[in-house]
Amino acid sequence: MSLSSVWSFISLNTRGIRDSVKRKSLFLFCKNQKVQCCCLQETHSNETDEKFWANQWGDKILFSHGTNRSAGVAILLNSFSGKLLVTKRDGSGHWLICVLMKDDKFIILGNVYGYNSAAQNKIMFSDFTNSVKELNQRYPSNNLIIGGDFNMVEDEYLDRFPSAFQNHHYNPVLLHLCRDLNVSDVWRRDNPDVRAFTWFKPDGSAKSRLDFWLTNENQQNFTPIANISAAPLTDHSMIKLIIQPRNNPKNKGYWKFNSSLLEDEVYSQAIINEIQKITKDGQFTPQRERWEFFKFKARQISITHSKRLSKDGKQKEMEIIREINSICCKSLLSEGEKQRLSLLQTSLDNMYVSKAKGAFIRSRAKWVEEGEKSSAYFCRLEKRRQEKNAVNKLVINGKESTNMEEIKREIFQFYSRLYSSSYSSQDADRFFNHIKDLAPKVDENFKQVCEAEMTLEEAEKAMRSLALDKSPGSDGLTINFYRHFWDHLKDQFLLVIKEMILPTTMKQGVITLIPKPGKDARLIDNLRPISLLNSDYKILTNIYASRLKTGLNQIISDTQSGFLKGRSIHNNIRIVLDLIDYNHLIEDDGFILFLDFFKAFDTVEHKFMFQALEIFGFGPNFISFVQTIYNDTNSVVILPNGISPRFLINKGIKQGCPISPLLFITATEMLSILIKNSGFSKLNVLGEQLAITQLADDTATFMKDSHQIPEIIQTVDFFSKASGFKLNLSKCELLPVHHSDQSVIHNIPVRTVMKYLGVHITKDSKTMEEMNLWKTLGNVKPI
Numbered sequence: 001m002s003l004s005s006v007w008s009f010i011s012l013n014t015r016g017i018r019d020s021v022k023r024k025s026l027f028l029f030c031k032n033q034k035v036q037c038c039c040l041q042e043t044h045s046n047e048t049d050e051k052f053w054a055n056q057w058g059d060k061i062l063f064s065h066g067t068n069r070s071a072g073v074a075i076l077l078n079s080f081s082g083k084l085l086v087t088k089r090d091g092s093g094h095w096l097i098c099v100l101m102k103d104d105k106f107i108i109l110g111n112v113y114g115y116n117s118a119a120q121n122k123i124m125f126s127d128f129t130n131s132v133k134e135l136n137q138r139y140p141s142n143n144l145i146i147g148g149d150f151n152m153v154e155d156e157y158l159d160r161f162p163s164a165f166q167n168h169h170y171n172p173v174l175l176h177l178c179r180d181l182n183v184s185d186v187w188r189r190d191n192p193d194v195r196a197f198t199w200f201k202p203d204g205s206a207k208s209r210l211d212f213w214l215t216n217e218n219q220q221n222f223t224p225i226a227n228i229s230a231a232p233l234t235d236h237s238m239i240k241l242i243i244q245p246r247n248n249p250k251n252k253g254y255w256k257f258n259s260s261l262l263e264d265e266v267y268s269q270a271i272i273n274e275i276q277k278i279t280k281d282g283q284f285t286p287q288r289e290r291w292e293f294f295k296f297k298a299r300q301i302s303i304t305h306s307k308r309l310s311k312d313g314k315q316k317e318m319e320i321i322r323e324i325n326s327i328c329c330k331s332l333l334s335e336g337e338k339q340r341l342s343l344l345q346t347s348l349d350n351m352y353v354s355k356a357k358g359a360f361i362r363s364r365a366k367w368v369e370e371g372e373k374s375s376a377y378f379c380r381l382e383k384r385r386q387e388k389n390a391v392n393k394l395v396i397n398g399k400e401s402t403n404m405e406e407i408k409r410e411i412f413q414f415y416s417r418l419y420s421s422s423y424s425s426q427d428a429d430r431f432f433n434h435i436k437d438l439a440p441k442v443d444e445n446f447k448q449v450c451e452a453e454m455t456l457e458e459a460e461k462a463m464r465s466l467a468l469d470k471s472p473g474s475d476g477l478t479i480n481f482y483r484h485f486w487d488h489l490k491d492q493f494l495l496v497i498k499e500m501i502l503p504t505t506m507k508q509g510v511i512t513l514i515p516k517p518g519k520d521a522r523l524i525d526n527l528r529p530i531s532l533l534n535s536d537y538k539i540l541t542n543i544y545a546s547r548l549k550t551g552l553n554q555i556i557s558d559t560q561s562g563f564l565k566g567r568s569i570h571n572n573i574r575i576v577l578d579l580i581d582y583n584h585l586i587e588d589d590g591f592i593l594f595l596d597f598f599k600a601f602d603t604v605e606h607k608f609m610f611q612a613l614e615i616f617g618f619g620p621n622f623i624s625f626v627q628t629i630y631n632d633t634n635s636v637v638i639l640p641n642g643i644s645p646r647f648l649i650n651k652g653i654k655q656g657c658p659i660s661p662l663l664f665i666t667a668t669e670m671l672s673i674l675i676k677n678s679g680f681s682k683l684n685v686l687g688e689q690l691a692i693t694q695l696a697d698d699t700a701t702f703m704k705d706s707h708q709i710p711e712i713i714q715t716v717d718f719f720s721k722a723s724g725f726k727l728n729l730s731k732c733e734l735l736p737v738h739h740s741d742q743s744v745i746h747n748i749p750v751r752t753v754m755k756y757l758g759v760h761i762t763k764d765s766k767t768m769e770e771m772n773l774w775k776t777l778g779n780v781k782p783i
Contacts, residue, residue: 005103005640006243008037008240008241009241010035011041011111011238011239012030012041013040013210013211015234016042016043017040017044022353023056025233025349026233027076029238029352033238037078037080039074040075041149042070042149043074045066060076061074062098063096070093073096073111081102082101082103083102085106086135094112094114095111095127096111097110099135106140107145108132108143109145109146110132110144114152114210121150132144142216144181145243146183146215147211147213149236150211152171152174153208153210154174159197159208160206161197183216184214186214187213190225196329197228197329198211198212198239199237200235201235203338211228213239222245223245225244226239226241226242227239228240232353237325255476257472261306261309262480267301268485270305271488274297278290288496288501288502291503292503317351320344324344328341393522394410394524400522404642410524411637411639411644415647419650421605421606423605423608439555440555442551442617447619448619450618450621450622451620459543462540463479463483466479466535468480473532474636477535482536493539500624500628501628502629506534506537507633508635509531510635511530511531511532512532513529529602530656531654531656531657533654533657542658549565549662552666556669559694560668560669562661563662563664575700576756579592580737583737586683588704588705588737590704591706591735591740593709594734597728598726599652600668601653605722605723606650609630609653609666626663629659634647664697670719671692674715675691675716680712680715683737690702706746709734713746729748732748733748
């Protein structure tokens with residue numbers, strides 16, 4: 001099996017990281033390398049450190065413990081999007097093996113810390129080799145990677161200084177290991193005659209290349225590249241390994257604003273100068289063109305200054321590392337060079353200690369040590385593993401494809417079809433003519449609130465209420481940017497909005513695909529599209545969302561629990577549970593029909609939403625605004641190696657847009673009104689007619705008996721033809737209020753146990769308690 005994506009690793013002997021500041025410093029150093037796996041040796045860890053160190057690192061750490069003063073190895077995963085399958089370790093903190101899987105390919109990764117004794121190394125590497133072979137039997141792979149501090153060199157002539165030999169003299173233990181596992185030293189393969197070292201005696205009198213990477217030989221499908229570089233707070237160098245698949249396409253991605261730029265006065269002044277310059281420029285007649293040009297220039301300036309700051313910060317570090325590497329390559333060091341090396345290493349150490357202390361301060365958290373409780377800060381760190389938008393394979397026409405061009409075409413075609421309107425004005429007119437006299441109307445005060453011109457005060461309030469540090473849309477500018485420069489931008493922003501024609505970038509979205517939990521991610525239906533929208537668009541729509549929230553409960557009945565303040569999912573769940581718990585008070589046979597709509601958020605017709613607003617009595621200005629934000633919009637999908645072609649969004653709501661959820665429930669309220677006023681016999685509960693409960697599109701209907709099902713389905717179909725909602729009958733379920741001997745009624749399954757809004761529902765209270773409480777608690781893992 002060959003690799004289809006880039007894999008990256010570093011290895012470093014830390015000389016002990018029990019000290020919290022040193023540990024944080026080295027964790028920061030490792031994070032800065034931007035690799036997927038970090039192999040550390042001499043960690044001096046024990047079992048009680050595992051949870052806390054993992055929290056500090058912010059991701060999974062695998063351990064093989066030594067003592068508090070010696071040995072210990074660890075593998076630190078860093079935003080690794082594949083799976084960890086198995087781990088194997090010795091009992092003394094000298095080796096650790098794990099099997100990783102990504103893109104259906106296995107990698108066997110070994111981290112070793114050798115003994116100072118040749119005899120002990122011979123025994124250790126024999127055990128290590130047997131373990132690797134055993135794992136390779138279970139997980140067949142020619143992707144074997146072994147790294148670490150071997151505490152021995154491959155060639156006593158080339159890899160030690162001073163050397164006791166005048167010619168090549170190879171280590172028999174390493175030779176046997178390499179022959180047995182068919183691996184070789186990556187760095188030495190590329191540098192057959194070069195002298196370089198990874199461990200240095202402080203005075204420079206002795207040095208050795210004890211740290212290296214071993215990988216399979218004669219690989220045709222990938223190129224391993226290894227290098228050696230200085231590291232802080234240790235007498236070892238870091239060794240890095242990049243495994244690059246041949247002809248691996250580069251992911252262009254999209255630019256995102258670096259908020260740390262806002263701390264730079266030179267940058268801030270450059271942006272302010274640009275705002276003033278563009279504001280005075282008379283060549284921009286439509287304000288939206290001026291706004292677009294400003295965002296273009298802001299991006300340009302941000303990239304330039306980001307490179308400058310990065311260069312300033314990294315240049316010093318790289319110069320230090322380069323000089324350290326240069327001195328370390330010399331065989332003999334003068335006293336001046338020894339002093340210079342010590343000074344440089346101290347500077348590098350201090351650089352990362354300073355970064356670590358800065359991180360402590362910025363986090364406002366106490367990096368608690370052994371015996372103290374973790375704070376909520378560390379609990380939040382446990383939420384780090386987000387699903388990646390790495391669609392590396394997709395089932396197309398029944399066959400799995402890894403061809404990225406095929407995947408791009410399939411995604412483009414799928415979402416073009418999904419978001420293509422099938423609106424029928426005849427069906428919609430028929431529906432609204434039927435319901436117009438049944439729908440409530442907003443009062444005049446609320447109507448005028450929504451009709452009013454936007455003010456700077458509410459624009460600023462809307463901007464400040466949006467969360468910082470969220471992923472931006474296609475223009476890359478974050479809310480942080482707008483908040484920082486708001487006083488200079490607010491007047492221009494208001495002029496743009498008053499034109500009531502959105503700038504081009506406000507019409508554009510970026511979609512990231514998130515696999516649904518527990519579903520086959522190779523099937524496009526199991527990928528949930530999440531829209532990333534531009535921050536200026538979100539400020540605009542948040543203004544009107546804030547207005548809507550002040551009076552939307554005038555038209556959204558209390559049977560809808562979604563997206564409105566003071567309403568809760570618990571209302572929906574409690575109604576169902578109460579009907580089951582107190583069914584002895586209900587005389588009707590009683591059934592609950594749980595409706596399932598296919599991709600409801602993505603299929604609601606825009607024109608249906610516009611008409612619904614009109615039926616509810618909203619004014620022309622507000623409806624015109626909603627039409628403006630939905631007409632002529634488009635999006636792309638982010639893929640591992642670029643983006644899909646751009647496609648039009650002619651139906652569906654934008655998830656991530658502040659106002660869209662509120663508009664969505666105005667559409668679903670039409671179904672609620674229809675159901676409540678339809679002719680089927682509702683469930684009689686103590687004299688009250690219970691018909692429907694909703695959480696957004698999650699809909700449950702209540703009926704007197706099963707004979708009502710055909711009319712309910714017909715009623716929902718009437719709504720579906722007008723709105724674009726598609727009822728997925730194969731996923732609808734029935735729950736009897738009392739008891740039913742039937743397993744299927746009108747092709748809908750009758751359940752005795754089912755899951756509704758995340759809660760397992762059954763008439764047996766003990767079973768329900770077990771499924772919802774004890775089973776859930778049993779799955780809780782300590783942190």
